Amino acid sequence: MTTEKKKTTLADYDLVLDNSPHIFEKWSSQWIMLQVIIAMMFPLIAGIYFFGLQIVYLTVIAVITCVVSEYLYEKIVRKRVTVTDLSAVVTGMLIGLSMPNGTQWFSVIIVSLFAIIVLKMIPGGIGKNRFNPAVGGRVMYLMAPWIVNTFIAGEDLITTASQAEAITTATPDDLVAAATPLYYIASGASEVPEGAQTLMNLFLGNQGGWGGSLGETSALALLLAMAFLIVRRIINPKIPALYIGTVASIMLVYSGFDFEYMMYHMFSGALLLGATFMITDYASGGLTSVGRTLFPIGAGILTAAFRIGYFSPEGVGFSILIMNAIIPFIDKLVMPKIYGHKKRPMVEADYNLTEPLKKRDVLTEK
Amino acid sequence: MRLKTKQQATFPKHNKSRTHHKQIEKAQTPSIMVYPMSMHLGAPAKPVVAVGDHVKVGTLLGEAQGFISANVLSSVSGEVISIEERNMVNGVLQCVIIKNDAEYIEEPPFPEAGENVDPALVPELIKRAGITGMGGAQFPTNVKMAPPKDKTIDTIILNGAECEPYSTSDLRTMIEYADEIIKGVRVIDELFNVKTIYIGIEDNAKEAGEALGKAIEGYDKVQIKVLEAKYPQGSEKQLIENCTGRQVPAGGLPADIGCIVSNVGTFQQIYRAVRLGKPMVERVTTISGTPIADPKNLLVRLGTPIDDLIDQCGGFQEVPRKVIHGGPMMGKTIKDGAIPISKGTTHITFMTADEVDAEERIDCIRCSECLNVCPVSLQPILISNAYERGDIEKAEQLGAMDCIECGNCSFICPSKIPLLDNIIKAKTAIKQNARAV
Numbered sequence: 001m002t003t004e005k006k007k008t009t010l011a012d013y014d015l016v017l018d019n020s021p022h023i024f025e026k027w028s029s030q031w032i033m034l035q036v037i038i039a040m041m042f043p044l045i046a047g048i049y050f051f052g053l054q055i056v057y058l059t060v061i062a063v064i065t066c067v068v069s070e071y072l073y074e075k076i077v078r079k080r081v082t083v084t085d086l087s088a089v090v091t092g093m094l095i096g097l098s099m100p101n102g103t104q105w106f107s108v109i110i111v112s113l114f115a116i117i118v119l120k121m122i123p124g125g126i127g128k129n130r131f132n133p134a135v136g137g138r139v140m141y142l143m144a145p146w147i148v149n150t151f152i153a154g155e156d157l158i159t160t161a162s163q164a165e166a167i168t169t170a171t172p173d174d175l176v177a178a179a180t181p182l183y184y185i186a187s188g189a190s191e192v193p194e195g196a197q198t199l200m201n202l203f204l205g206n207q208g209g210w211g212g213s214l215g216e217t218s219a220l221a222l223l224l225a226m227a228f229l230i231v232r233r234i235i236n237p238k239i240p241a242l243y244i245g246t247v248a249s250i251m252l253v254y255s256g257f258d259f260e261y262m263m264y265h266m267f268s269g270a271l272l273l274g275a276t277f278m279i280t281d282y283a284s285g286g287l288t289s290v291g292r293t294l295f296p297i298g299a300g301i302l303t304a305a306f307r308i309g310y311f312s313p314e315g316v317g318f319s320i321l322i323m324n325a326i327i328p329f330i331d332k333l334v335m336p337k338i339y340g341h342k343k344r345p346m347v348e349a350d351y352n353l354t355e356p357l358k359k360r361d362v363l364t365e366k
Numbered sequence: 367m368r369l370k371t372k373q374q375a376t377f378p379k380h381n382k383s384r385t386h387h388k389q390i391e392k393a394q395t396p397s398i399m400v401y402p403m404s405m406h407l408g409a410p411a412k413p414v415v416a417v418g419d420h421v422k423v424g425t426l427l428g429e430a431q432g433f434i435s436a437n438v439l440s441s442v443s444g445e446v447i448s449i450e451e452r453n454m455v456n457g458v459l460q461c462v463i464i465k466n467d468a469e470y471i472e473e474p475p476f477p478e479a480g481e482n483v484d485p486a487l488v489p490e491l492i493k494r495a496g497i498t499g500m501g502g503a504q505f506p507t508n509v510k511m512a513p514p515k516d517k518t519i520d521t522i523i524l525n526g527a528e529c530e531p532y533s534t535s536d537l538r539t540m541i542e543y544a545d546e547i548i549k550g551v552r553v554i555d556e557l558f559n560v561k562t563i564y565i566g567i568e569d570n571a572k573e574a575g576e577a578l579g580k581a582i583e584g585y586d587k588v589q590i591k592v593l594e595a596k597y598p599q600g601s602e603k604q605l606i607e608n609c610t611g612r613q614v615p616a617g618g619l620p621a622d623i624g625c626i627v628s629n630v631g632t633f634q635q636i637y638r639a640v641r642l643g644k645p646m647v648e649r650v651t652t653i654s655g656t657p658i659a660d661p662k663n664l665l666v667r668l669g670t671p672i673d674d675l676i677d678q679c680g681g682f683q684e685v686p687r688k689v690i691h692g693g694p695m696m697g698k699t700i701k702d703g704a705i706p707i708s709k710g711t712t713h714i715t716f717m718t719a720d721e722v723d724a725e726e727r728i729d730c731i732r733c734s735e736c737l738n739v740c741p742v743s744l745q746p747i748l749i750s751n752a753y754e755r756g757d758i759e760k761a762e763q764l765g766a767m768d769c770i771e772c773g774n775c776s777f778i779c780p781s782k783i784p785l786l787d788n789i790i791k792a793k794t795a796i797k798q799n800a801r802a803v
Binding site: 009017286 | 376378379531603607613614615616617618672673674676677681682685686687688689690694695696697698699700701702703715717721722723725728729730731732733734737738741742743744745747748760763764765768771773774776777778779780781782784786787790
């Protein structure tokens, strides 16, 4: 061989051996959570406009409580600290947004602790919680007066017809779930009564001083948030569309095709907040494609039933929790049919068991 | 017409723009050539030469052993200087090392080859030529072309859907050898007399479609299917479904549903073997990736060590950190530059340290993206969880054995869970359990 420029060989370089694939989609779970946080800025800003800075104050308290309690829990049980995945921030913000006007700071702390410790960390942390922590916390808060009164005072406050009346004459205090314009049309009404807010006001967010949860006030802000999450490909548009569509169809039929009545349902209460941030939650939603179709339909039917019936004017939280509870069973029945097979697999596959955590091992040899 | 396909997929960056327009160049052949006794799927071949033997281009070096196996032939003329075990892409293999005399004296063409070959001889000629599938899996082509007698083959599918990033070897082969490919198709068509022939290409391979379109003029049963460019569009099972609507039954072969599928380049080799009597001694390989200064599509003699191709592609402009035999989705990493270009080496991908992702794994957030991108509709996270808990039986029930190892699940996972690694480990464990019983 003639002597020339030194030949380039692989031996001169420090190369790694690793398993395929060698490229990855440029995203991460933190990035996903960050997008949800950005989306929540829309209802947060609307909340500031209509209710002032109390929404910021409550949201900050909720976020701090969620992050600190997750951190401390993981320290105490000696688990890897996961607060950097930002999911606790998302839960805290959602709690802040779903608290009613006039909520006290200590209520927010209790709800946040319940959400993170009881609903998220004890079942195993992120991804293993069967119930959406923020929704569970919110419903717990809604039920609190009933629990207090039933078991302590012996009264039943949640019966909505009387509650709606009570609220028209009294300002909502911290223990009572805030009234929303939904009270106008809830509890069996099948048309929008005189004196209700105009649809345009509801859409923009002016709920006429009725309160309602701080973050659900403006349908416009929530639709913007939803659009943002869809564009960022964080949520599958099919999920909110099926949920809203189901509720809308039932309301339309129930009211004898009263479009205004249907739209009133769309723009009031937690429907859009739930459709954007709660029903689309990964951890407590469906895993399979069919599961992710049935979840919003089931929740939509339940929400409509709650709103039409006399149980509660606000069925969003309840319906989501009920679906959270049954979706794992649905997922097992509708596992996707594998290519080349005739039947769906039928396996008792427990997603929710804790798994050992290993780091991605990159083999490096010298 | 571009065909939208419903199959679940991912969309990795193509990274083909540095080589897709570059004409195939003949690579220089070095003085030392390496021939592993397995450049195919199945049993390794048995060396039939001894140290000191003189060989020609096309001389049999290793003879196929058993039913699924392929011959290994010399691609140069020269002298056998060693027969030794070496570490190759798929483990340690016996290799015949030849000192190239740079004369390239050829063995005479197969005497039976020509325009009017008895179709019954076609698999035999393919076997003699040492042809395997050229899309990566290296399945012996003669076995594929001799399906069991009870199977009726009514469809031939040419796989030109080159879905691995960086690879442009099939693209250039289709553009520059369209005629030879179609002549190879006619050989196989004579063998089975099929109803339909599909050529599956991706919609980013327009030029290939034009070249093939010209080559098939007047050959009415051939249809070019322009498929959406997504990964893994070129996976055999997915291509069959997208072209014919049929699904290969679990554990079965394409022949079970009347299909013969092979890479476009394979048909070129079939033409050369059956009509010209020439063995398979070279292939087109793309050498690409950020570290490579002048990426190319090279026509390389099989057995050329990778080290001898780097300087032909301008050497390194950036320090490589990972070298992949194949593409970044399914390829295997290597660090030994003596590993040669093999029959299924579509491309060699080089990556810089920046491109070598090592993000830390975090917990699953149950986004269900791995289910959404699995082309065979598995639930990768459930299989992975089952494996990590040591529940191999559950992994099997969940369909681990149906995994085609395309890597989409690991690619998409936002929590960077090594889903494919776990599924492959589960598959290995399932096979071991089956053997133990």
